[in-house]
Every structure is written in structure tokens, then in C-alpha cells.
Amino acid sequence: MRQEIRLTVNDQEYELIVGVNRTLLDVLRDDLGLTGTKRGCDSGVCGSCTVLLDGKPILSCMTLACEMDGRKIQTIEGVAKGGELHPVQKAFIEYGAIQCGFCTPGMVLSALALLGQNPSPTIEEIKKGISGNLCRCTGYVKIIEAIQLLQKQGNQREF
Amino acid sequence: MSRYTTVGQRISRVDGPAKVTGEAIYSADIYLKGMLHGKILRSPYPHAKILNIDTSKARRLTGVRAVVTGADTARVKYGQLKKAKVPDKAPLALDRVRYVGDEIAAVAADSIDIAEEALELIKVDYEILPAVFDPFEAMEPGAPQIHEHAPNNISGHFLHEWGQRVDELLDACDVILEDSFRTYSQIHAYLEPNCSVATWDQNGNVTVWASTQGPYTHKQELMTTLGIPEHKLRVISPVVGGGFGGKRHIPEPSIAAALLSKMSGRPVKIEYSRKEEFAATRHRHPMNIQLKIGARKDGQFLFFDAKNVVDNGAYNDSGPSVTYYAGHSLTTNYRVKGVRYDADLVYTNTSAGGAYRGYGNLQMRFALESMVDMLAEKLNIDPPEIRLLNAVQEYEPLICKGTVTSCGLSECIREVTKSSNWHEKRKHAGKLRGVGISCYEYVVGVRWHYPHDSSSANIKINDDGSVDLFTGALDIGQGSDTTLCQIAAEVLGIGIGKIKIFTADTELTPLDLGTYASRLTFVAGNAVKIAATEARDRMAEVVAEELEANPEDIRFHSNQVYVAGAPERGFSFSEAAKLAVNKKGLIVMGRGSYDPPYRIADFETGEGQFASAYSFGAQVAEVEVDPETGVVRLLKIFSATDPGFAINPLSLEGQAHGSVSHAQGMTLFEQPFLHEGRVLTPSFLDYHIPTSMETPEVDCIFVETIDPDGPFGAKGVSEGYQVPTAPAIANAIYHATGIRIREIPVKRDEILKGLEKRKQERDSYCPS
Numbered sequence: 001m002r003q004e005i006r007l008t009v010n011d012q013e014y015e016l017i018v019g020v021n022r023t024l025l026d027v028l029r030d031d032l033g034l035t036g037t038k039r040g041c042d043s044g045v046c047g048s049c050t051v052l053l054d055g056k057p058i059l060s061c062m063t064l065a066c067e068m069d070g071r072k073i074q075t076i077e078g079v080a081k082g083g084e085l086h087p088v089q090k091a092f093i094e095y096g097a098i099q100c101g102f103c104t105p106g107m108v109l110s111a112l113a114l115l116g117q118n119p120s121p122t123i124e125e126i127k128k129g130i131s132g133n134l135c136r137c138t139g140y141v142k143i144i145e146a147i148q149l150l151q152k153q154g155n156q157r158e159f
Numbered sequence: 160m161s162r163y164t165t166v167g168q169r170i171s172r173v174d175g176p177a178k179v180t181g182e183a184i185y186s187a188d189i190y191l192k193g194m195l196h197g198k199i200l201r202s203p204y205p206h207a208k209i210l211n212i213d214t215s216k217a218r219r220l221t222g223v224r225a226v227v228t229g230a231d232t233a234r235v236k237y238g239q240l241k242k243a244k245v246p247d248k249a250p251l252a253l254d255r256v257r258y259v260g261d262e263i264a265a266v267a268a269d270s271i272d273i274a275e276e277a278l279e280l281i282k283v284d285y286e287i288l289p290a291v292f293d294p295f296e297a298m299e300p301g302a303p304q305i306h307e308h309a310p311n312n313i314s315g316h317f318l319h320e321w322g323q324r325v326d327e328l329l330d331a332c333d334v335i336l337e338d339s340f341r342t343y344s345q346i347h348a349y350l351e352p353n354c355s356v357a358t359w360d361q362n363g364n365v366t367v368w369a370s371t372q373g374p375y376t377h378k379q380e381l382m383t384t385l386g387i388p389e390h391k392l393r394v395i396s397p398v399v400g401g402g403f404g405g406k407r408h409i410p411e412p413s414i415a416a417a418l419l420s421k422m423s424g425r426p427v428k429i430e431y432s433r434k435e436e437f438a439a440t441r442h443r444h445p446m447n448i449q450l451k452i453g454a455r456k457d458g459q460f461l462f463f464d465a466k467n468v469v470d471n472g473a474y475n476d477s478g479p480s481v482t483y484y485a486g487h488s489l490t491t492n493y494r495v496k497g498v499r500y501d502a503d504l505v506y507t508n509t510s511a512g513g514a515y516r517g518y519g520n521l522q523m524r525f526a527l528e529s530m531v532d533m534l535a536e537k538l539n540i541d542p543p544e545i546r547l548l549n550a551v552q553e554y555e556p557l558i559c560k561g562t563v564t565s566c567g568l569s570e571c572i573r574e575v576t577k578s579s580n581w582h583e584k585r586k587h588a589g590k591l592r593g594v595g596i597s598c599y600e601y602v603v604g605v606r607w608h609y610p611h612d613s614s615s616a617n618i619k620i621n622d623d624g625s626v627d628l629f630t631g632a633l634d635i636g637q638g639s640d641t642t643l644c645q646i647a648a649e650v651l652g653i654g655i656g657k658i659k660i661f662t663a664d665t666e667l668t669p670l671d672l673g674t675y676a677s678r679l680t681f682v683a684g685n686a687v688k689i690a691a692t693e694a695r696d697r698m699a700e701v702v703a704e705e706l707e708a709n710p711e712d713i714r715f716h717s718n719q720v721y722v723a724g725a726p727e728r729g730f731s732f733s734e735a736a737k738l739a740v741n742k743k744g745l746i747v748m749g750r751g752s753y754d755p756p757y758r759i760a761d762f763e764t765g766e767g768q769f770a771s772a773y774s775f776g777a778q779v780a781e782v783e784v785d786p787e788t789g790v791v792r793l794l795k796i797f798s799a800t801d802p803g804f805a806i807n808p809l810s811l812e813g814q815a816h817g818s819v820s821h822a823q824g825m826t827l828f829e830q831p832f833l834h835e836g837r838v839l840t841p842s843f844l845d846y847h848i849p850t851s852m853e854t855p856e857v858d859c860i861f862v863e864t865i866d867p868d869g870p871f872g873a874k875g876v877s878e879g880y881q882v883p884t885a886p887a888i889a890n891a892i893y894h895a896t897g898i899r900i901r902e903i904p905v906k907r908d909e910i911l912k913g914l915e916k917r918k919q920e921r922d923s924y925c926p927s
Contacts, residue, residue, distance in 0.1 A: 021272075035188035036181020038400075040350045041433035045843035048350055076181035085179065093175035096809040099817065100636025101178030102350040102400030108179060127851040134843060136349055136401050137636045139816030140851040 005069040009034065010078025018065045025049045025060040028075060036076035036105045047133035050106035051075050057113045076105035079112065087150055088112055095146035099137035106133045111147050123148060165648040165655055166871050169809035173641045173655065174634065183398040186354035186370045191426035195224050195267040197419050198274040199411065199429065200281050201439055202256035202263055205508035205836030206290035206303060209254055209263065209283060217266060217280040222273035225422035227415065228264045229253040233386030237410065238475040245308050248474040250384050250414040257305055257473035258510050259836045260439030265415035267427045292836055294470045294505035305473060305506040312506040314471050315479050319765040321490050322558030323497040328462045332453035336534055340450065340526035341902040345443040345825045347515060348848050351400020352431040353409050353440065357416035366393045369413045372402040372635055373673020374663045380410040385417055396663035399635040404514030405441050407675055408476050437831065437841035441513025444481050445470040446522040452530050458538055458545040460495045467502035472511040478504050480607055481512065483762060485519035489527065490559040491773060492600040493549040498558060508836050514675060516821065520601060521882045525903060528597040528886030532893065542596050542890065543576045553864065561768035565874065567801030567862035568775035572598055574799035574860045579779035589897055591784045595890025598777040601879030602770035604678035607760035613753060614683040615669035616690040618647060620698065620747040622740040624733025626651065626658045631671030632683035633663040637877050638810035639679040643687045645806055646870055650691035652715030653732050677875025680806060681771050684870035685753035694749025701739045702730065755868065772866050774879045776800035780887035784895050786914055789907030791892060793823050795856040796884065803866035803874035814877040815859045822884030824849045826903045
């Protein structure tokens, strides 16, 4: 069975007809060509599929596309604006927080969500804020450092 | 002040921008016109004969475009030989399945849902055979035989005696200790599942994009099993999301996708599910090690005598070399007069063990470094001291008839002893907080799979002064793209931003054997250095001619090309490139090829020099034990490593952190649980890998020994980083609690029982 939905992704509106069993992750990747959001486990544990719904992180592999009718989603492709990387993205690059890069889109969005709620998190709050994003390459140390050092720079850019 | 501008600097990853914007293309991000989705049918039984496969119903399902079985392959098996007489794995089962998850057939359909439905319509008639899951039981007479060529299920028996015979050294020992250790399996759990996309066009040209750790070797495996000539096959690795060894030899999805594409005439993508990753790919070989150490009372090691029973799983994959390296690693870290290694590599009806960062050295290191501490306690010698006494030194000949070249082992041990405040912390034993030390050596590149261990690179200087670097070497997250660009940039005297790197395409980039054994910095790095040097020298000739100078006097620095001592007599690098094109019609190029000058390993004798170099290091682990729950927390790792020369300290630190995280997981909580061959923990919910909440502090020190053969003195390090952590943690637990850990992962109830036992012992000495 299929349903018509209206979805806004990265400020772009889409009218789609989707199977009711399809997840938001399926639709983002297969239908909209936004492959930045990754499928790591397809069962809501690894966090690679994280996107932001009204600024809050959700797991797109656990979200039915139809549930998102009329909603606004931000994916990793919508973080940089006007050809300029977001300070979070710049910090990830500068502080060595990226290795294989597969967890990176989800991590960046979780970091954005965290900083949007709490612009000056402690290390423990940072650890908790990204605890839903698994990483097997970095051991998390430089990811935590990047988020910490970013806010220490007194960067006032809106998250 | 560094004498270098780019190497040795903390340079951000050149692939960072693509990854941080989601623009980096992994295999699963490839979508081709008319592409189908493939799924593999896997055996539900651990051991069975296949009597018949009926795919007719599956073929008739609407949306199914192709179904293939073993009969559609060239019926050629693959798998590591060495001790084995025959390769043992067919990509799709020919007549037998040997583990739950063994590949039988594959389907390509318009959607994943249809493909999954089609799998259920394939009817397989099995004759279920008895199965065996434990290597000791598998070796018993009467055990089910898993492969015809392997009586008693022994894939290979390894017996090596290096140096003096152990039996002749017994009398000279003042103390002989013996104990048993066991390591369980570990799952790689890279975040990117295996994925292959294949096209087989109407002229028989096959292109495969695969998340493999080595497109060249992947191509060799595909070629033989598909039965096609080499020039018809192109293998490309797009961006790879982690491997850790687990993506070294997974040809099955590529073979299945290629065959499905041939049959359907459409591109086919096969993306593994996370469940398949946990249950049906490769894992770390479990090992059962019995180790005997003989020493003098002053702490000098005389012999190591090890027995090892390795659980191979159902197929060889990397089993022989992993088993071999576990033994070989006893000869390369410490000075010792004799080593005996007696190992059996045993088939069981579980998924195949494979390459995993640490590669046998890690499992043996757990046993060895734990026993070194036990010996230190027996002889009342401080653990760092006993290691310093026996640590190999630079240019020391080894009893395996190899030689260590650059070696910072002793310095690393001293550094972590200092940085961890060892002596102060060791004063407080048994207080539930402890420190433990371990050290290691690890090969840098290894010549035991092929007659060479080479890499090649090409460099092209474009007419605008930008540089294209072509290398077969592949970045799977460890940072080789950046390291190789740094090397090229340093030689050419340009900013790293001028370089674009193209990798891992068997059609366009020259041969590299793959990303393993920490070989790329050394081998690929040297190839890139040679290529950049050739390009630089050719450009120097052009500029020298223009300036009426000697080519030897031309310098390359800070994007300038000029006469030595007279920087005003010169051009910018871009101007020099344009000069070459406009005046000479020349696009300046350089080629480099490097094969370390060592012999191939002789697996019969186990003797020879087959690593280009060795990396060394030491770690001190600080742990805290919760007496209520038995949970062990890793608080901090103090590490010191000898990378020869740290080409990118930022990257090396990242590798240290990641390695420690893997080792932390392996030591403290990662274990797949099987019941009759079926993995009961096929998800991240059941199999816990470290999250950000478990992150310890990690302190990194680099001890640079400047290797004589490495590019700018650099060696590889990343596999070695993971090796010492488990025994360092085990030794720290002993310091904290008096409990000796002999099996990893550490079990909470073992800690609780151990604490209870110690309490009872104390109470019995102090009656109230």
C-alpha cells in the first residue's frame, strides 16, 4: 500500500508517493538520492542513520516515511550553508575526529542537536550526547575533543 | 623547529571535507541505472550435505531477475594455502555447507523486499550432518569430519623450534612457570556493512565496486572463481567505512553480484545486513594457549614453549598465517635463547576466522605478557624492569633468523613507566584500582602471502601546478590518503592542498597489495616518495635549463622552485609546471615502485626476515574494579610507541585511541555467543562495542627511532597499538584485586568470585 506524503528535507519540499512500510532512511537514500545518511544496522542501535527532526536527533531507520508527512528534516547534506562548512564540521576536520567517516554524518548531527540545547556541555554531557552514535575507528576521544574545543572557542554561531 | 614542512605535522585528513558533508561515496551509495538488489541465501544448519536446490519458484516471483547457485560459478575454491593442501571455500556452496550462514545461492530482484521473499522460495534439500563446535572435540577420533582433506579436522599443524632446543635449556632455568590462557572470538563491527555493486556488460566486461581492503587481491579472488581473464575485470574500492582486517577476504558478495549481473543483464548491489555481519562473515580466531616460560633468577628469559589450539571456523581464510604469526611473535619482542611452538589449526562448524587487527600476535601477547608479570612477581622484579632486561634492541639478530632494525622498545617501556607515575601507583596493591604494563612488537608489512610486498605510485604534475597522485593503496579510515599526500607534498615542496589522490582502482591505479599489516606508510609511502622524487627531478631539469643552472642546485620549497642560495632566481611551482608544458610540451610525471628487500616467509622452517621493519611500543593500563558488580572500568591508557617517524601525529593519536577502544571492548565485554553454531548475538544490542560512555583517557607518546628504510624514517604502527592493551588491563586487574585473568573477555562473576575468595583468605588469616 502506498501513501502520498509531503516532506521538507534541508528546506526543500518534496511530494512523494511511498510504500507505507518504507523507512525515512530508505526514502532519503533511495528516492531522494541523499546518501549522506548511512545504514549501519537498520535496527536503531548504531546511530549512523541519525537525522534531525525539528532540531532533535531521530533514527531514520526506525522512522516510517509516512510518519514524516508534513514534517521538516535536516540531514548531513543540509548542514553546510552557502558553500561554507558549519563550525562543527570544521572542528571535526581540524581536531582529527574523522577516520573512516561512516559514523561522521550521524555524529555531526548529534553534536549539532546537543549544542543547540546546551551550548556549553561538559565532557560528561558531550559523552552522553553522542552515546547513541557508535564509532569503531576513533575511540571517540577526538570527537569529544572537537565538540569541547569548538565551544571553548566561544563560537557564537547558532546551532 | 621541524626540518620538514608537511611530514611530521598535524595535518587534517584530506578526505575530511567529503566525509563531514556526507558527500563521500561508499559502495552502498552507488546507484546505477536499472540496478537490482541482491540477497544471499545462507545455510540454517551448521553442517549439511546439499542434495538438491530448486530455484524454480523463486525465479517465477514477479520482480526476480536472476537466481544463481554454485553451479553457476567456475566451481573454483579459494582460501589460504600455506600448510593446507587445497583451497577450501566455494563462494556459493557446491555440495556442502559447513556453518550457519554459509552461502548457498543468491537472488537479484527489483527491490530488497522481493529479493528476501525470493530467498524463502528457494527449496534446498539437506542431509543434515553431525556438527562440532569446539576445536578440542573436533580433533577427537570419531568427530564429524568437516573437510575431506583434513583428517581430525586439522587444517594445519605447526611445529617450530627456533634457536636452541627448549629441552636443552631446562636445566639452566632457575624458574619455570606454566599456565593456560584462552581468548574468545571478537567481531570487527566496522560501521559500514560489506557491500558490492557489480556490472557485467554484454561484452563480458565486469566492473565491481566493493568495500574491500585490497582491490588487487579482491580481483585475483574474483577472477579465478568467476573464470574470466584478468583484463576483463575491474575492481574499485570506493570510500571504505572501516575494515580492521574483516574486509580482507570477503569475495562472496562481489562474486554473487557479478554472476547475478551476468544473468540479469543489469547492475546488482548486494549490501550485507548487520545480522549477516555478526553471524556470517569473519571474526577473530579464538585461541587456547598453553605457555611455559623458563628464566634465570635475575629475570633473563631462556625459553618460551607454547602450545596453541586455534579455532579456525569452517574455512581457512587467514587461519594458517594467523596461527603462524601467533608463534612467530614469541621470537621478535624479547631476547630469548629458544622458542618452541606447537599449534593446531582446527576446523569447527562455525563461521570462518579471519584477519583481525592483531592477527594472532594479539592473542599470544595476552598469554605472554600476563606470564611475564607472573614471572616478575615470582622473582620479585618490577614488571617494567624484567621487560627492559629482555627487550630486543636495534639491529639485534633474532632466533627466527630475522633482524630487528630500528627499535625503540626499551625507550617506550621507560616512557610509560614515567608517564603513568608507575612506581607511585604500584605502591597501592589490592585496593581495587591498579596499573599494569605490557609491551609489544608488530610487523610492518609482511612477505608471506605473495612473493613480493610491493606498492607502486604515479604522479602527474598538471599544467596549473596541481598534482595528481595515483596509488593502489587504500584508505579504510586509518589515514593513508593523507599520509601519502604529505609525503608527496614534502618531496615536491608544495602545500598539501595542491594534491589530489586517486586510489584503489585496478584499471587506473598501479598495484598495491592492500591495507593490512600496517604496511602502507612504509611500502606505499616509499613508492610515493620515489615517484615524487622522479617527478621533482624531471621538473628540476626543465627549470635548470631555463635558468642556466645545474639541476642538482634546484630546490623545491614553499611552492617555489629556485636555485639554491638564490631564491629570486626561480618560479612558483605553478609557473614551473606551465613552463614545462609551454616550452617542452611536457606534462611532468614520476613513477615509483617499492618492494622491501626481504625474503618470503618459509612456513616450513619459520625462519627468515619477512617484515620490512617492526614497530614497538608499551602501554600501562589503569583500571578500577567495582566490588559490588564486578565491572572493570578502564580509566586510562598510557601509551608509548615507536613509529620510526610520526608522519602525522594527529592521525597516529587517532589510531591509538581507536585501537585502545577495540582492545577495551575485546578485553572487557565483547563476546559473541553461539549455541550449536548459531550466533545468538547478531546485533549491536546484544554484542556491545564501546560507546562514548566507556571512553578512557589515552595518553600518547612517540619515540622516534628513524627507521633506515622507511620514508622519512617512518614505520607502520596501527595494528600494533591494539596488541598490548588486553594484557596491560589483565595485569592491572591483578594489581587491583590479586585476581589473575586467564580468559578474555573478563567475566564479572569471575571478578566477584575472585574478590570473595580473597576476602575469605584474608579473613582466615585474621580470625576476628
